[in-house]
Amino acid sequence: MTELLIGPGILHGGGDWLALFGHFLMLSLLAIGGAISTAPDMYRFVVRDQGWMSPEQFSASIALAQAAPGPNLLFIAVIGLKVGGLAGVLTTMTGTLLPSTALALTVARWGRRDGNRHWLAAFTTGMAPLTIGLLMATSWILLAPTRAHATTYPLVALTLWVMLRTKWSPLWLISLGAVAGLLGWV
Numbered sequence: 001m002t003e004l005l006i007g008p009g010i011l012h013g014g015g016d017w018l019a020l021f022g023h024f025l026m027l028s029l030l031a032i033g034g035a036i037s038t039a040p041d042m043y044r045f046v047v048r049d050q051g052w053m054s055p056e057q058f059s060a061s062i063a064l065a066q067a068a069p070g071p072n073l074l075f076i077a078v079i080g081l082k083v084g085g086l087a088g089v090l091t092t093m094t095g096t097l098l099p100s101t102a103l104a105l106t107v108a109r110w111g112r113r114d115g116n117r118h119w120l121a122a123f124t125t126g127m128a129p130l131t132i133g134l135l136m137a138t139s140w141i142l143l144a145p146t147r148a149h150a151t152t153y154p155l156v157a158l159t160l161w162v163m164l165r166t167k168w169s170p171l172w173l174i175s176l177g178a179v180a181g182l183l184g185w186v
Contacts, residue, residue, distance in 0.1 A: 011052070011084050017091060019050075020084065024076070024095030031100060033131030035073035036062075040137040042079065043144075052083040055144045062142060151185045 011017055023045050027038040039062065046052045053061070061082060065075035073096060080092030111120050139156075146152045159173050180186045 011088070016050075017084070017087075020080075020088070021091045021095045024092045025099055028096045028098065028100040029103065031096075032127050033134055035076055035096060036138055037131060037134035039075075040134070040141045042076075043141045046079060046083060050083075053079070057082060059142050059145050146186045149186050151180060155180060155186065 011020065024042075027041055028035075030041070031038050043055075043058055047055055047058050058079070061078040062075040065078045066072075068074060073093075076092050076096050077089045080088035080090070082088070084091060107120075111117055143152060143156070155177065158176075162168055162173060163170070177186070
């Protein structure tokens with residue numbers, strides 16, 4: 001029970017906890033396009049720099065959270081649980097939600113008071129290319145455990161083609177990916 005509350009022993013001392021909180025606090029303000037757009041830097045921090053998770057554990061954490069019903073940012077709680085138990089969940093979620101929530105409330109109030117919202121439309125339009133780039137970087141990171149497989153890139157190309165050219169439900173593509181994984185193709 002103690003391991004669940006304070007973590008599995010991956011984080012050592014207050015410096016690790018402060019680094020975890022500070023990093024997720026900073027990423028919160030960069031989460032243009034949603035929390036998933038900051039996954040590449042989360043990967044860099046928790047996998048490469050700190051070694052708290054393997055690439056497979058990181059990808060599995062995101063897959064698990066995305067498959068579960070609920071908000072898109074559940075993967076942050078799963079990462080926090082892996083690296084620090086329930087205290088890790090509290091640390092990562094507070095770091096993620098605190099600044100972005102405060103900023104969203106401030107901008108909403110400011111936008112409501114200002115009758116001329118051209119600045120908001122210009123800002124939103126300007127953020128679109130940044131969001132697309134961040135989501136592409138996220139896709140690249142999530143492909144890391146499967147990049148060596150010969151079928152990975154054809155499946156990605158097929159998925160992209162289907163999403164851009166048809167009105168098929170993404171569930172068909174998810175099912176195709178699941179079958180490919182079960183058959184050991186990916």
